[in-house]
Amino acid sequence: MLNPTGSQAVAQAQTLDDARRTAEQTSTPSWIEALQALLPAECIRSDFQSRAEHSRDRLPFGRFRHRSKKLAGDLPCAVVEPKTSDDMQRVVRFANQHDIQIIPYGSGSGVLGGVVPFQNDMIISARHLDQIIEIDETNRVARVEAGLNGMAFETALRDRGFTCGHYPQSLSMSTVGGWAACRGSGQASSRYGNIENLIVGMKVVLPDGELLEVRPVPRRSVGPSILEMFIGSEGLLGIIVELTLRIWRLPEHEIDTVISFPDLDHGLAAVRDIMQAELRPALARLYDEAESIKWGLEAPPGGAIPVICMLSFSGLEGVAKAEAAAAMEICARHGGTVSDQEPMRHWKSKRFESHSDAFVDAGGFYDTIEIAAPWSTVGEMYRQMTTSVRDHQPVVQLSAHWSHAYTDGACMYLTCKIPAMSDDEALPIHADVWERVMRLCLDMGGTISHHHGIGCFRNRWIAEELNHGHRMLEGLKQVLDPRMLFNAGKLGIKAD
Numbered sequence: 476m477l478n479p480t481g482s483q484a485v486a487q488a489q490t491l492d493d494a495r496r497t498a499e500q501t502s503t504p505s506w507i508e509a510l511q512a513l514l515p516a517e518c519i520r521s522d523f524q525s526r527a528e529h530s531r532d533r534l535p536f537g538r539f540r541h542r543s544k545k546l547a548g549d550l551p552c553a554v555v556e557p558k559t560s561d562d563m564q565r566v567v568r569f570a571n572q573h574d575i576q577i578i579p580y581g582s583g584s585g586v587l588g589g590v591v592p593f594q595n596d597m598i599i600s601a602r603h604l605d606q607i608i609e610i611d612e613t614n615r616v617a618r619v620e621a622g623l624n625g626m627a628f629e630t631a632l633r634d635r636g637f638t639c640g641h642y643p644q645s646l647s648m649s650t651v652g653g654w655a656a657c658r659g660s661g662q663a664s665s666r667y668g669n670i671e672n673l674i675v676g677m678k679v680v681l682p683d684g685e686l687l688e689v690r691p692v693p694r695r696s697v698g699p700s701i702l703e704m705f706i707g708s709e710g711l712l713g714i715i716v717e718l719t720l721r722i723w724r725l726p727e728h729e730i731d732t733v734i735s736f737p738d739l740d741h742g743l744a745a746v747r748d749i750m751q752a753e754l755r756p757a758l759a760r761l762y763d764e765a766e767s768i769k770w771g772l773e774a775p776p777g778g779a780i781p782v783i784c785m786l787s788f789s790g791l792e793g794v795a796k797a798e799a800a801a802a803m804e805i806c807a808r809h810g811g812t813v814s815d816q817e818p819m820r821h822w823k824s825k826r827f828e829s830h831s832d833a834f835v836d837a838g839g840f841y842d843t844i845e846i847a848a849p850w851s852t853v854g855e856m857y858r859q860m861t862t863s864v865r866d867h868q869p870v871v872q873l874s875a876h877w878s879h880a881y882t883d884g885a886c887m888y889l890t891c892k893i894p895a896m897s898d899d900e901a902l903p904i905h906a907d908v909w910e911r912v913m914r915l916c917l918d919m920g921g922t923i924s925h926h927h928g929i930g931c932f933r934n935r936w937i938a939e940e941l942n943h944g945h946r947m948l949e950g951l952k953q954v955l956d957p958r959m960l961f962n963a964g965k966l967g968i969k970a971d
Contacts, residue, residue, distance in 0.1 A: 621652025
């Protein structure tokens with residue numbers, strides 16, 4: 476079983492031309508005709524173009540290979556798009572009967588190769604499961620199908636005066652089921668919580684084709700959380716087909732502020748104290764010097780470049796004003812001063828756009844690595860990571876911001892840019908940056924992923940972080956999917 480990580484996959488990469496020739500020379504799987512008896516013909520695609528389009532997600536390594544007309548892994552054997560959850564069950568049972576390996580697919584917005592096939596797997600897409608079933612204003616929950624686009628969900632809620640409270644940068648290109656599968660986080664997480672705080676119910680098609688329903692309730696104390704088994708499972712344990720999520724009234728009042736700090740340590744201390752004062756900012760984004768410049772902050776004449784923090788408070792007008800005032804006092808104690816609001820306006824206009832496309836299209840190599848660490852180490856972790864990369868790979872531009880804050884620590888979101896060069900030159904550099912960042916993160920007590928998940932690209936580090944917990948995950952996989960048909964090879968779980 477191939478378990479590629481970074482440059483380990485380079486030697487395995489097949490060219491698109493070779494894959495096309497192989498596909499043309501290979502007969503259509505014999506079971507396709509039998510599957511067509513279960514689903515409408517338009518729900519099953521085995522043509523080369525459909526298979527190639529579903530051979531990767533937005534994993535940067537996969538995008539680099541695609542740019543060079545190579546595959547990140549393998550071609551799927553077919554793309555199947557059930558129209559209902561009953562259809563989904565029928566397809567899973569069919570796959571069991573014919574020993575076909577499956578990869579659940581939302582909209583391909585993941586960035587860690589969670590849907591990359593490595594053994595001619597069948598892609599099962601949730602594209603048609605895209606309906607809002609119910610918006611329950613009394614209980615403030617919404618029932619939705621897993622293939623629902625995130626922006627469509629938010630737009631429908633806003634038309635009713637509500638919000639989902641979950642705003643990943645990928646909002647317009649991701650699905651609600653994908654949010655759950657990769658254990659995602661949105662830009663307003665410090666106010667509304669992460670996806671695990673929003674989900675209260677779920678329906679999942681298990682590897683044997685049975686439908687598991689976790690009924691939505693405010694909270695339960697009925698053993699370990701079954702919901703938690705599937706939030707972050709990345710299609711390894713089942714296919715999420717329906718979710719019930721908390722929703723929120725649109726805020727009555729919003730206050731946006733940009734604060735400048737004399738240096739990063741003062742900014743980190745201020746954000747820490749804001750969270751430990753039990754305030755709930757709708758936005759708390761702190762940028763290092765390089766990214767502060769990116770969002771439009773200019774250095775004072777003859778002075779050091781300050782760092783900026785974007786803060787937003789929302790809710791009832793009195794509450795928002797009180798929280799903002801308390802936060803301003805905290806910022807002032809750490810040398811913070813109110814700055815020009817243009818960086819906030821600029822960021823809000825770009826918040827749901829991909830920032831990497833133009834750079835990659837121009838031949839460069841662009842990736843992001845998000846980790847989380849306690850307040851006591853996150854500043855030093857940043858310094859050691861940037862120093863290590865600068866000293867060993869000086870061609871790399873490495874910058875960071877802190878986009879999700881908690882009372883005990885924060886998410887650090889690193890951006891890595893490598894200028895245009897050949898794959899043979901750039902990919903080993905790219906792999907080395909990942910190795911240095913992951914190694915320091917583990918050694919200094921952080922977690923190797925805050926909200927992007929594991930997919931296949933972080934495979935080599937997951938067992939070290941989870942230690943005996945990874946053996947438990949392997950055991951759970953063995954019980955639910957003993958034939959290893961669901962997305963085997965992801966989350967560090969091998970098929971052999």
